[in-house]
Amino acid sequence: MGHEQEVMVVKRWRVAALAGTLALVLGSPVHGQTQDGPSSGRGWILGGGISGGQLAFAGGEDVALAVGEVVGEVQVGGETLEVRTGALVNAPGDTSDLVLLPPSEPSAGFSLHGGYAFSPRVALVLEAEMVGGVRSGFSSAQGGLVLRLWPTSRLWIEGGPASGDLRHGHERTVVEEFTDTGYGVRAGVGITVLQKPSWALDLEARYGTLAFDGFRATSVSVGLSARSRPR
Secondary structure, rough: HHHHHHHHHHHHHHHHHHHHHHHHHOOOOOOOOOOOOOOOOOEEEEEEEEEEEEEEEOOOOOOEEEEEEEEEEEOOEEEEEEEEEEEEEEEEOOOOOOOEEEOOOEEEEEEEEEEEEOOOOEEEEEEEEEEEEOOEEEEEEEEEEEEEEEEEEEEEEEEEEEEEEEEEEOOOOOEEOOOEEEEEEEEEEEEEEEOOOOEEEEEEEEEEEEEEEOOEEEEEEEEEEEEEEOO
């Protein structure tokens, strides 16, 4: 995927995630005044957000992606992209026909989450996040089940196991399934900057790392998310 197309895809991610976040916030009824605490009791939590940060690959200095044959098509933002197979190989001296894993690069992404609050201080949350590098075309899709705790009324921390895979976009082509599933952990911390009885807006920092065969993909990001609050 060329640089201009990569930037356009990243912008579309941001617009889609922001639209969903605003719909969640504006669509939630608000009753009464702002109240303290993560929630008034038990109930479901739904939310999503956007983020920016760094995507890094450790141990992948000698690893490259070889793009294979076309196996299908996919529609992205009204455009038709080819879906190709791919394989990770040891990078030879001449890498002109291969795509090298970048050591580190800026990234942008979006996330969705849903879970259940067992009390005003404890929730179990299922998260899904897509993080894409803005230059190389590599992206990391990961998800996990995390335990979220509120030590104070406006501060939460979370952590848990995670799994996911990698994808690559290049010149109107999407390359999938070139790695086995990676396993690792996710962790995060958030500060509630705006809180209403039925919804909240959080400033959050997230860390996720997945181990693949021979290398590790790690994302670190800071973002803004909105979520519903049980009543």
